[in-house]
Amino acid sequence: MTEKYEVKLSRRESLKWLGALSASSLIPAGVAFAVETELTKGIGHWPTLKLSPITAKGYGKDPNLIIPPKSPWPKTLTQSQLNLVATLSDILVPREGEVPSGSEVGVPDVVDEWVSAPYSRQQRDRTTILSTLLWIGDEAKLRFGKTFNELSSAEQLMIIDDIAYDKNVKNEEFAQIIPAFSRFRSLVLAAFFSSPAGMKDIGYIGNVPIMGDYPGPTKEAMVHLEQVVKKLGLTL
Amino acid sequence: MNENKYPVIVVGSGAGGAMAAYVLTKAGHKVLMLEAGRDYDPKTETPMFKTNGEAPLMGSGNVDKDFGFYDATVDGGWSVPGEPYTTGEDSEFLWWRARMLGGRTNHWGRYSLRFSEHDFKGKSRDGLGADWPFEYHELAPWYDKTESLVGVCGTNTGLDDMPDSSEGVLQPPPKPRVPELLVAAAAKKLGIPTAPMHRAVLTRAKDDRQACFYATPCGHGCSIGAAFQTTTSLIPMAKATGNLKVVTDAMVKNVTVDDQGKVTGVTYIDKNSHEEVSLQAKVVILAASACESARIMMNSKSKHHPKGLANSSGQLGRNIMDSTGTGLGAFIPSLAGRPKYNEDGHTANHLFIPWWGHKAHANNELDFPRGYHFEISSGFKQPGSGVSSGLQGYGSSLKQQVKDKYGAFVYLSLRGEMLPNEHCYMEIDEDVKDKWGIPVAKFHWKWSKHELNQVEHGLKTAKEILETMGATINHPLPSAEKAILKGGQIIHEVGSTRMGASPKDSVTNQWGQTWDCDNLFVMDAGVFASNPHKNCTLTIMTLAMRNASWLSEQMKKGAL
16 A cells, blocks of 8 residues: 555535645744654654644634635645545545545545644644654664555455454553554544545435425434433333 | 624624524614634535544544534633633632633533522522522523523423423423433332423424434534524524624623713724724623633723622622533343444433432532532443544454444433632733634632532442442542533533622622613623532523623613
8 A cells, every 4th residue: 555645626526625635735934843752662653743833724713614725724745644634534434335534535635634724732743743653654663674554465464453452451562652652543533534435334314405394303213212211111 | 783882792603692692682772792812604614414534533522612623612622812811829620611602502511401499599508609699490491492492492390409391392302312311210110200301402303403313422512403502593683683693703891981980882903803893882891701701890990890790799700610520331141243224313312410418418428519410421432533442452352342342331420519719719910812802711720629529429339339330430530629620611600690699799780780780780700609510501591691681771771
């Protein structure tokens, strides 16, 4: 999986997008970062990031809500980071039959917009997520001498199997990456399930106008509820 | 009408100001309305049917849009650029403002519960706080009129905490959803009733407003007018009389008085030209929100009003109350994987838990004096930036974990009555001015044991209800001090210009007329003598309707 991730147009369809894209594929001045990775014997490695703060402006207190800003601030992930995010998105959310994968619905774009945003919550996540990406890259080099995207699927999963489960957190080597990867995973899942394909996949069937009275629960939903209520020793 | 002299100036276009303007213009009075924010049109500006995925950051909130990207609030939130406020030492207080026509009515929760006879006479019962200067039965007909005009869905329950509306006033409520029915079943076992929430949402068309079509959160605003906001109802209706003129971007600085201390008009800053404009009026109605109206009065000191306008009682800016807020949520295993259906409904509570403890209070069984209610948050909501916690692994099994938990969380939000106390008040911070050169408000805040004991009781009760629904709650409950939300955070601040029976301990009489200036009225939540747990907006509108009607009679009689 070494193919280049291409920014999706489907997420926010607009001609304006094309203009923004050509600008954001360059790393904007002021957001470059230096990295030192500490290789501490015994307890593994953890990258120390020196990030220049994001200085872009937010979308302000009166943005257009009907046509949301297409690219509210410059994106900051490099192409190789986007490629890695795409690979990880598809490990976390693979294609299942007709249901597209994470990268297919543009998850890396959402992650890029998120970590590049000037707000405090996103700035905290930026450190966590960039550390996660760097750790995974370093781990691939240390274990296999290649970049993560150059590894075979089996090799990739050897790393992911170690960091995707809370039970491994007792292993000091993974103590930092497990919660960090967990935050990344949550962001990927949110980005996937909030896409049109993701909303369909989770079974959300609202956001449509209903003429007349709200119909309430279906018969099937009520039968299920009645069983639950009975099992709990309650009455409706 | 002389260009610079008006019969009535109303400051503010939200619940109180728009209702006052509606009543007065309908009665034939010329009214000028001043709004500090920009003009706003829900018909063209509301993001109907927009999905979280289409918004920046999946629609999540931040310092620019505190309640998420699509929240209707314009140029406001917990902070307004260039318009700061300060807090006293050891005080935390958050002040929500909206700088837009219609104010906070564009995004409010639309919960519309009547205060009851208990609520108006709390002090007579337990000696705390203050009584209102009238009885429930005096306000009841005005509640009927307001509910009819606004459009409120719900039912008469006969519960002691929920006074009935007159026959035919309420519109039918939507059917409850599955998680709400399960909460109701669990609460029933514990002897706690549930009831259809009353909301200012049309389930039947009214005037130019359509009935709800059960999609798009009301907090985004409502382009079809189903969810009540003054910008799709009272303001256009008042304008249609030909008697209302609205000026937006008009930041009122102070109320002016003559040599005798009588109100002569207002001075405002035109936000576009930055120029100061003075207008004259026979009557001034402040409805800028409880704390903004009090700020204007404090910034209107004069020889006759050395402590602030109409503040001979010393109560101006005192007695500020918010609702108490906290909550507890849990994963309900038996709801996991339940059959899917459209649970948007009118996008807020169809059922809720009204206060059930009147008898327990009467029997002195509780260690806190005033009641609360629970709002129920649950359902198959539109996915956004948040996902459930505790997820493991990757791939299909990971996705399945998310799907299993979808629609299986229930959160109970407590909203309770607080009592006024001497530590909760506002004043003017003489050292800080906003960008318009107006001195800013400084807030002081401290919860008392009344609120903390209530919150502790609420958390225990919420835990019991959730456990009765089959939840496992392993973590210990947080202390009340930690669990209670900050002052102002529920956005129900009231009491800064409270009404009463005597000029000695209140700022206005029962008509919202200041004791010290007969041509100065307050028609926002500042006049509340207490802050029952039931959300303030319906009562703001009801009082404004009643008091503007009284004012109209006075003007017609020539008394004003």
